[in-house]
Amino acid sequence: MSQEFESNTPIYMQLAERINRRILRGELHPGEKLPSVRETGVQSNVNPNTVQRTYQILEQSGIAESRRGQGTFVTEDPAILRSMRERLKREEIASFVRVMKDMGYEAREIQHGIQEFLEEENES
Amino acid sequence: MIELQGVTKRYHGKKALDSVDLTLEPGKIVGLVGENGSGKSTTLKLIAGLNHPTRGRVTVNGHKATRRIADRVAYLSELDDYYPFFTVGGMIDFHASQFPDFDTKKADEMLSFMNLERSSKVKTLSKGNRGRLKIVLTLSRNVPVLLMDEPLSGLDPMVRDSIVKSLISFIDIENQIVLITTHEIKEIEGILDDVIAIKDGHIIGHHNVEDLRFEHGKGIVEWMTEVYQ
Numbered sequence: 001m002s003q004e005f006e007s008n009t010p011i012y013m014q015l016a017e018r019i020n021r022r023i024l025r026g027e028l029h030p031g032e033k034l035p036s037v038r039e040t041g042v043q044s045n046v047n048p049n050t051v052q053r054t055y056q057i058l059e060q061s062g063i064a065e066s067r068r069g070q071g072t073f074v075t076e077d078p079a080i081l082r083s084m085r086e087r088l089k090r091e092e093i094a095s096f097v098r099v100m101k102d103m104g105y106e107a108r109e110i111q112h113g114i115q116e117f118l119e120e121e122n123e124s
Numbered sequence: 125m126i127e128l129q130g131v132t133k134r135y136h137g138k139k140a141l142d143s144v145d146l147t148l149e150p151g152k153i154v155g156l157v158g159e160n161g162s163g164k165s166t167t168l169k170l171i172a173g174l175n176h177p178t179r180g181r182v183t184v185n186g187h188k189a190t191r192r193i194a195d196r197v198a199y200l201s202e203l204d205d206y207y208p209f210f211t212v213g214g215m216i217d218f219h220a221s222q223f224p225d226f227d228t229k230k231a232d233e234m235l236s237f238m239n240l241e242r243s244s245k246v247k248t249l250s251k252g253n254r255g256r257l258k259i260v261l262t263l264s265r266n267v268p269v270l271l272m273d274e275p276l277s278g279l280d281p282m283v284r285d286s287i288v289k290s291l292i293s294f295i296d297i298e299n300q301i302v303l304i305t306t307h308e309i310k311e312i313e314g315i316l317d318d319v320i321a322i323k324d325g326h327i328i329g330h331h332n333v334e335d336l337r338f339e340h341g342k343g344i345v346e347w348m349t350e351v352y353q
Contacts (some may be wrong), residue, residue, distance in 0.1 A: 004310075007343025011314055034328040040290040046286070047153055047315045048297050050334065 003044070009044055017043075018046040019058060020084055023074055030076040034064060125149055126171055126269060126301060132178035133325075135168050142325040143180070147331050153295065153302040153315055155333075157348060158322040164305040167322070168271045172199040184269055191252050194252040195225070198265040200258055202273040202305075206246050212257060213242030215290070219261050231264035232292055236290060238286060252283035259287050263294045276308040284311050291315055309344050318332065321351050328352075 005014050022028045035043065044051075055072050056062045058064035062080040063072045075081065100110050126148040133141040141163045148154060156164050169175040170182050173193035183187040183195050212217065212235065220226040235242065239255040240249075249257065255275070262270060276284045288311060295302055306312050313333065323331040329351045336342055342350070 005314060007313075007346060008337060008341040010337045012334060038293060041315075042289050045288050045292070045311075046315045047317060048292060049151070049153075049317055050314070053334075 012050050012057065015040075015044060015046060015051065015054040016057050019054070020088060022080070023063070024085060024088065030074055030078075030081060032074050033070075034074065035073045036071065040085065056070050125185055125325075126165075126303070127181075127183045128170070129181045129183075131170065131177045131182060133163075133170060134178045139325050141170070141177075144325070144327055146320070146327060146330075148318075150300050150301050151298055152296070152317040153291070153304065154318045154320060155174065155309070155312060155316040155344070156303060156305045156320050156322060157307075157309060157344065160353075162321055163321045163325045164193055165273055165285065166325075168199065168273050168303065168305060171269070172197050174199070177244060194225070196267055197269040197271060198223075198262045198267050200262040200270075200272040200275055202277060204251070204253060205255060206257075208245075208247035209291065210246045211242065212240055212244045212246060212249070214258065215246060216242070218265075218347065219264070225260050225266045227264050227266050231260055234260040234263060234290060237290055237293065252279050255279045255283055256286065259290055265292065266296070268299065270295070270303070272302070272304045274305055274307070276306055276311060284308060286326055288312060288315060309348070314346070319347075321348055 019028065019034070028034070034055070037048050037055065040046070040051045040054075041048045045089050048093070055064060055066070059072070061084070063075055063076065063084055064072050065075055096108060100112055105113075126146070128144050128146040131141055131144045132139060144167070156167060158164055164274050166175065166278075170177055171184065171189055173189040176190075187193060187196065189197075207215070216228060216231045216235075220228050232242075238260060240253060240256060240260070246254070246257070259275060259278055262272060275287060279287070288320075291302070292315060304312065304316075316333050317349070319331055319333050320327055329347070331347070333344060336344070337346055340347065
């Protein structure tokens with residue numbers, strides 16, 4: 001069964017984020033062909049019109065390129081992949097910091113907490 | 125294109141639909157949602173030409189929806205009616221003999237997608253497999269309009285998942301209008317382009333599902349809960 005989507009964000013955006021993360025994890029390689037619109041639709045239980053829109057925004061952001069008659073491919077441009085990696089990092093940190101501040105933690109506590117956590121994790 | 129203009133339908137003096145205006149364009153999968161008795165099935169039957177409006181006009185690609193509209197419209201009934209003496213293959217061939225637009229090759233592809241055997245007797249099929257067979261018979265027709273009344277109702281999660289996947293695989297999304305009534309919103313949400321909410325015979329909302337998420341930050345269930353109050 002397919003993974004569920006959040007109801008507060010358009011599915012085409014959530015699907016694009018999933019593909020970005022798969023590229024970061026190395027499950028999709030630079031230059032690799034993305035599955036066809038219909039295949040992706042069947043894998044994630046999403047309307048082909050929506051998948052089409054996902055592929056369009058991936059192309060607009062440079063992450064993917066469509067080659068006439070061949071399909072859609074992950075970009076091989078290292079600069080684009082680096083900036084995507086940077087963007088996702090900032091987004092994750094921003095949402096983590098928002099949650100922490102919401103619970104009343106100060107910037108220094110958060111910074112210290114992360115540092116401590118990473119050091120402990122390194123030791124184990 | 126499907127058009128309802130000022131459509132009212134009464135059954136025994138009670139209004140099932142009340143002055144409904146609705147236009148649906150090809151290239152979309154549309155969900156029709158609402159409580160039992162809200163007018164969902166009536167809407168589908170009027171478009172299928174199986175019922176006639178008391179007032180107003182129902183057309184499919186400019187043609188009035190009468191019994192003869194069946195050559196442009198495929199209709200999946202919510203009833204579990206079938207001919208028990210047929211085999212699966214017999215059902216396919218019977219439908220092919222009734223509808224010139226029936227695509228037997230596509231039907232056979234769908235049978236293997238659904239793990240159904242041509243030689244199985246319909247009466248020995250599980251409820252889930254009968255549900256799958258109904259989908260095969262409906263989607264194998266090359267018609268501009270597909271109407272499905274509760275295609276997931278009463279089926280287990282595995283069957284519902286295979287039906288959702290078969291819709292994605294086999295609908296000719298560029299050329300067809302697909303109108304689905306359902307209570308299983310969570311499962312079908314990802315494949316809907318538009319959603320229409322109907323209550324007491326009135327259309328109370330009609331949205332693009334992705335716009336609903338983008339502009340209002342809501343999924344269909346949250347939106348329905350709001351408009352239904």
